Amino acid sequence: MQQPGSVRLFFSTVWHNRFRPWSSADDPGTALITHYNHKWTMDRYIRSLNPAQHEAVTTTKGPLLVLAGAGSGKTRVITVRAAYLIHKGVSPDSIIAVTFTNRAAREMRGRIITLLKRKKKKAPVVSTFHSLCLQILRKEMKHVGLRKNFTIYDTSEQKAMLKNLLIDIRLYEKQFKPEVILERIGRLKNSFITPEEMDNSGHDPLSIITARVYPEYQKTLRALNAVDFDDLLLLVIELFRENPEILEKYREQYRYIMVDEYQDTNRVQYTLLKLLAGKRKNLCVVGDDDQSVYSWRGANLGNILDFEDDFKGTKVIRLEQNYRSMGNILEAANSLITNNSKRMEKSLWTSDGTGPAVKIMKTIDGEGEARLVVSKIEHLMNSRKLDYKDFAVIYRANVFSRLFEEELRRKRMPYTVVGGTSYFDRKEIKDLASYMKIILNKYDDVSLLRIANLPRRGIGITSIGRLHDHAGKNKISLLDAFSKASEVEGVNAKTALKAAALADMLKSYRSVFMKGKDMAGMLAELVDEIGFYDHIRSFYKTDDVAVKRADNVKTFIGSLKYYEENEKSPSLQGFIETLALDNRPEKEEEQGGVTLVSLHSSKGLEFPVVFIVGVEDDTIPHSKSIDEDGGLEEERRLMYVGITRAMKELFITYASCRTKYGTKTLTIPSQFIGEMPEEVVEHIGFEAPAEEDDIKDVDIRDDYDRIMGILNS
DNA sequence: GTTAGTTCTGTTTTT
DNA sequence: CAGAACTAAC
Numbered sequence: 001m002q003q004p005g006s007v008r009l010f011f012s013t014v015w016h017n018r019f020r021p022w023s024s025a026d027d028p029g030t031a032l033i034t035h036y037n038h039k040w041t042m043d044r045y046i047r048s049l050n051p052a053q054h055e056a057v058t059t060t061k062g063p064l065l066v067l068a069g070a071g072s073g074k075t076r077v078i079t080v081r082a083a084y085l086i087h088k089g090v091s092p093d094s095i096i097a098v099t100f101t102n103r104a105a106r107e108m109r110g111r112i113i114t115l116l117k118r119k120k121k122k123a124p125v126v127s128t129f130h131s132l133c134l135q136i137l138r139k140e141m142k143h144v145g146l147r148k149n150f151t152i153y154d155t156s157e158q159k160a161m162l163k164n165l166l167i168d169i170r171l172y173e174k175q176f177k178p179e180v181i182l183e184r185i186g187r188l189k190n191s192f193i194t195p196e197e198m199d200n201s202g203h204d205p206l207s208i209i210t211a212r213v214y215p216e217y218q219k220t221l222r223a224l225n226a227v228d229f230d231d232l233l234l235l236v237i238e239l240f241r242e243n244p245e246i247l248e249k250y251r252e253q254y255r256y257i258m259v260d261e262y263q264d265t266n267r268v269q270y271t272l273l274k275l276l277a278g279k280r281k282n283l284c285v286v287g288d289d290d291q292s293v294y295s296w297r298g299a300n301l302g303n304i305l306d307f308e309d310d311f312k313g314t315k316v317i318r319l320e321q322n323y324r325s326m327g328n329i330l331e332a333a334n335s336l337i338t339n340n341s342k343r344m345e346k347s348l349w350t351s352d353g354t355g356p357a358v359k360i361m362k363t364i365d366g367e368g369e370a371r372l373v374v375s376k377i378e379h380l381m382n383s384r385k386l387d388y389k390d391f392a393v394i395y396r397a398n399v400f401s402r403l404f405e406e407e408l409r410r411k412r413m414p415y416t417v418v419g420g421t422s423y424f425d426r427k428e429i430k431d432l433a434s435y436m437k438i439i440l441n442k443y444d445d446v447s448l449l450r451i452a453n454l455p456r457r458g459i460g461i462t463s464i465g466r467l468h469d470h471a472g473k474n475k476i477s478l479l480d481a482f483s484k485a486s487e488v489e490g491v492n493a494k495t496a497l498k499a500a501a502l503a504d505m506l507k508s509y510r511s512v513f514m515k516g517k518d519m520a521g522m523l524a525e526l527v528d529e530i531g532f533y534d535h536i537r538s539f540y541k542t543d544d545v546a547v548k549r550a551d552n553v554k555t556f557i558g559s560l561k562y563y564e565e566n567e568k569s570p571s572l573q574g575f576i577e578t579l580a581l582d583n584r585p586e587k588e589e590e591q592g593g594v595t596l597v598s599l600h601s602s603k604g605l606e607f608p609v610v611f612i613v614g615v616e617d618d619t620i621p622h623s624k625s626i627d628e629d630g631g632l633e634e635e636r637r638l639m640y641v642g643i644t645r646a647m648k649e650l651f652i653t654y655a656s657c658r659t660k661y662g663t664k665t666l667t668i669p670s671q672f673i674g675e676m677p678e679e680v681v682e683h684i685g686f687e688a689p690a691e692e693d694d695i696k697d698v699d700i701r702d703d704y705d706r707i708m709g710i711l712n713s
Numbered sequence: 714g715t716t717a718g719t720t721c722t723g724t725t726t727t728t
Numbered sequence: 729c730a731g732a733a734c735t736a737a738c
Binding site for chain 1: 714715722723724725726727728
């Protein structure tokens with residue numbers, strides 16, 4: 001039942017906390033929980049929820065679909081629900097919460113732990129789909145066709161492997177790039193089509209090549225004792241289907257399943273959930289169809305739209321009260337999203353004030369846009385006593401970040417770029433990781449190929465090719481072929497010696513690493529032995545770049561050390577898996593600067609002041625998306641996600657001229673701008689001056705002051 | 714086997 | 729324009 005009194009009390013507390021003028025972007029839930037931890041009991045947590053949230057938390061049996069609009073306390077529902085279940089006597093071991101990203105998992109785990117602190121109860125498992133599956137595979141290894149120490153291939157390794165394969169079977173054609181074929185294969189795998197069931201009736205060349213290559217691809221992966229990301233889930237599903245008793249074991253184990261960001265699940269993940277839920281069907285999924293922006297990656301909106309049909313007796317709960325954004329922002333978002341036809345009807349509301357209008361600003365070009373946004377941030381910081389971290393600049397494509405980075409650097413303002421090239425994707429890191437992978441898994445030809453002549457040790461592609469062929473013919477691993485290089489035809493004695501030496505070295509490191517003692521020290525030694533720093537110095541022409549790359553290597557060694565010190569039973573395999581599955585540096589600390597982030601990765605974040613930039617036709621919606629089925633609607637959802645990140649103030653900017661691929665192009669404003677109601681927006685035409693000091697012309701000066709006046713009022 | 718010059722191609726991104 | 733990938737000449 002509803003508890004009006006306490007609801008009121010709770011929200012006024014939150015409001016107070018949150019709307020202390022320009023307070024930080026803390027989530028109200030977290031802030032409250034940490035702050036009042038000492039006196040809030042579970043009962044009060046429960047009563048502090050609004051009626052819909054309350055119902056979601058206390059409905060513990062059967063299938064439950066929570067349609068949670070942006071900023072409606074979705075994560076809070078999951079965390080409090082977990083705590084509630086435990087409070088009701090459910091063992092923490094019986095509960096599992098599944099997320100997509102490690103970031104989300106970490107955050108959720110942290111919040112649940114906070115909630116449970118008083119009770120000193122063990123926290124339930126919070127895991128991503130992939131790490132959950134990896135764990136299961138590891139435990140049930142003997143039932144799966146994998147050998148010990150198998151390797152997980154990331155996208156680039158997948159690509160490298162496929163390319164080699166294509167060359168081997170003489171199907172490598174430039175017009176059919178490995179990544180395109182890989183995408184096809186991925187689609188097949190995620191539709192549960194095995195190589196044997198492959199439909200060979202395709203007519204176009206790409207289909208023919210895919211049909212031909214897919215079985216080989218899968219065979220090769222197994223030969224290399226490797227799996228790709230899709231396999232992690234598929235192998236578990238296969239395991240469950242072939243071994244009902246094992247499935248039963250996990251069903252008994254995980255009696256309560258919760259899924260976050262359910263709109264992002266693909267068919268395979270959904271199947272896995274169905275299998276795990278079993279007859280009990282204690283499956284609680286939380287998501288927002290309006291925030292589904294990953295369909296290009298296989299996310300299936302059908303999963304959310306069909307949930308009710310698939311699980312008979314599903315209880316559907318809508319969370320429509322928004323605790324994040326002011327009225328005008330919400331209104332703009334609501335109005336925009338109603339232009340989508342395929343969606344579950346819901347409408348966000350707030351009991352908060354309307355707040356300032358959504359400001360739409362036009363600038364002459366991309367550079368002017370950056371100057372305008374940055375100077376606007378400067379002004380707001382001073383006038384509203386805001387911090388750098390209260391601002392976010394959100395763009396459609398990562399290339400946009402550069403303009404803003406340059407401008408922020410020029411003004412010496414701190415900033416953090418979210419996403420982009422990850423630290424572990426750096427070449428030098430991947431090189432070292434390949435060394436570690438081949439040391440761990442001697443069948444991992446892809447890794448050996450990568451480092452065979454890196455640093456240069458005189459083993460050229462011709463010799464490598466011969467060794468590779470030899471390995472293929474004799475059905476031995478490439479590493480073994482290296483060891484016996486002298487027996488291989490066409491490899492000259494000198495080269496053979498070098499190859500054998502490399503193999504020896506790798507094998508000797510294997511025994512050392514396997515002891516699991518001071519692996520960081522071992523790695524440092526390895527780096528030394530192969531002369532990696534010299535290699536970096538010669539590879540990168542300029543000194544400062546080389547120094548930076550060398551620093552990355554040191555950081556990498558440091559992260560291994562960190563791993564060893566913080567892991568209960570550290571192992572080489574464990575570290576490499578962390579690398580593959582949790583692709584983030586250890587210290588992902590918020591540096592407290594202005595946040596630069598793509599629309600996609602802004603999902604789940606919130607900021608008092610948000611600038612969505614480059615809101616032009618062909619950018620949002622992106623020209624490449626509109627041809628695709630439902631592409632426009634997905635782009636609209638993307639815009640919706642961006643808008644709903646803003647708490648207090650939202651700026652939407654576009655430039656009338658933009659440099660694309662080195663040429664200036666005239667642009668037109670995005671159609672989405674017109675889809676927001678006139679009552680909540682304010683248009684400001686504005687040409688940013690090059691620099692405040694450069695303004696000599698009085699007219700421009702006046703104009704600048706006038707518009708700044710409007711903006712700051 | 715290595716290196717320097719040339720062509721091509723540009724979303725989004727987690728695991 | 730800029731980075732990757734590829735080709736042709738040392």
